Amino acid sequence: MMDQMTIFSDYIRSKGLKNTCQRKTILEAFLASKSHFSTEDLYLKLRKQHPNIGYATVHRTLKLFAECGIASELDFGDGQTRFEPLDINQHHxxxxxxxxxxxxxxxxxxxxxxxxxxxxxxxxxxxxxxxxxxxxxxxxxxxxxx
Amino acid sequence: MMDQMTIFSDYIRSKGLKNTCQRKTILEAFLASKSHFSTEDLYLKLRKQHPNIGYATVHRTLKLFAECGIASELDFGDGQTRFEPLDINQHHxxxxxxxxxxxxxxxxxxxxxxxxxxxxxxxxxxxxxxxxxxxxxxxxxxxxxx
DNA sequence: GGAGAAATTGAAAATGACAATCAGAAAGCT
DNA sequence: AGCTTTCTGATTGTCATTTTCAATTTCTCC
The missing domain is CATH 3.30.1490.190 (Ferric-uptake regulator, C-terminal dimerisarion domain)
Incomplete structure (x- = not known):
């Protein structure tokens, strides 16, 4: 079973995208994060250690995670999209x-x-x-x- | 079984709100409408016969319908809230x-x-x-x- | 029926989440 | 290293929705 880091880097490569340190940082924070967080949640959390990472980059990277299948987007109707790390074996x-x-x-x-x-x-x-x-x-x- | 008009007028009265002709018009159009329409859909439909009814009023009135239980709000994730007349007997x-x-x-x-x-x-x-x-x-x- | 208090209306502006822009920076191929 | 492509992040744009506010309408109580 491929882990989420591998899935993401494979996806990056297959699309001709680039491996940047921001993406690496965001991926780590994403995997370490508890579920059901919004873009803003993750952005604020990251900003403490990495004040140079912008909101737009966090947003775009989370979209990438969803695209390659390691995250799913949740919408509980409160006007904020949430994300959660997706474990392919276990739908819930x-x-x-x-x-x-x-x-x-x-x-x-x-x-x-x-x-x-x-x-x-x-x-x-x-x-x-x-x-x-x-x-x-x-x-x-x-x-x-x- | 109370019909939707009665439910709405009871709700209006219980909250000390007022019975306006706009609300009456919107309620009629709402009940005659097919399901799954957005605020804009209903607004455009109404505008033909009642060009004096504003978007904000349609929006506020639909919210009232949802509050009193004769409408339900639907969100299919396409960025538009839809409404449907709610028949209490028949959930779907x-x-x-x-x-x-x-x-x-x-x-x-x-x-x-x-x-x-x-x-x-x-x-x-x-x-x-x-x-x-x-x-x-x-x-x-x-x-x-x- | 009509005066007065309170709610409503509708046009316009504000809000807020998300998406797009763009010039400078970084990545990766050769 | 040089060159091409992608990325970044601050800013701006977008769009549905919500709020504002002055003018109007409704409803209650004489």
Missing amino acids: DHLVCTNCGLIVEFTEPRIEKLQEQVAARYNFKIERHRHELYGLCPKCAKAQLV | DHLVCTNCGLIVEFTEPRIEKLQEQVAARYNFKIERHRHELYGLCPKCAKAQLV
């Missing part, structure tokens, strides 16, 4: 707390299977899907009863 | 063609049931969800083989 969807913003990942193979059946029913050729459950996390649900 | 999700933009509604009670199980597993209190399948509709899938 998300529970989002509408109160505190907590994000929990879940997998449910039976839902995946039913999705395929739905697609077949309408003769669609599915490329990707988005499945998010919004509500209150245990902590916020409890707090709201008080 | 969407298939979206990434090539031609065709939108098909589907229902799958077994998925809904599994979602509840997932929520229970994580002790989440679900308020709503988003479930969209993106891919090629039959026509575009066929065209791509050529």
Whole structure:
């Protein structure tokens, strides 16, 4: 199994792009980062150690990660695109707390299977899907009863 | 079962808002409209008969519809928020063609049931969800083989 | 029916996330 | 090293959405 660094450098090479130190730095920060961060989150985090890396570069590089398949873009409807490192073996969807913003990942193979059946029913050729459950996390649900 | 007009006027009254002829006009156009339209779609449609209704008013009124539960906001990730009249009895999700933009509604009670199980597993209190399948509709899938 | 308070309207401007621009800098091929 | 191509980052542009604000309309209470 290729790791994410290899996937990215292979992609770079295959497209005739260049290996720059900014991209290397951003890739490292990306892999070390917790999931579900926005461009701004990563930019601010990087700026501490690397004040010379611009917002646009972070943005473009994250797009590259998504293109080559090591990141996926998330949109929870709050007007900010988030990213997460993508592990090809393990697809998951998300529970989002509408109160505190907590994000929990879940997998449910039976839902995946039913999705395929739905697609077949309408003769669609599915490329990707988005499945998010919004509500209150245990902590916020409890707090709201008080 | 209350109809959507009643739900809206009750909501207006309960919030101390006012019944204006613009809101009445927009509500009628909204109910007569096919699903999955953007603010701009409805604005342009209205403008033919009611050139005096502004974009901002259409936008604010659609937000009101969503607030009181007679509309739902859809976001298919193309940078435009869409709306659809919400029929409380009949929840559905969407298939979206990434090539031609065709939108098909589907229902799958077994998925809904599994979602509840997932929520229970994580002790989440679900308020709503988003479930969209993106891919090629039959026509575009066929065209791509050529 | 009409005065007064409060909400609404619509044109225009502001906002904010994202994308594009462009001149100077860096990378990589030979 | 020289040369060509890509990259960078500050800035600007874009576009849907939201806010502003003065004028208008609605609704309540006489």
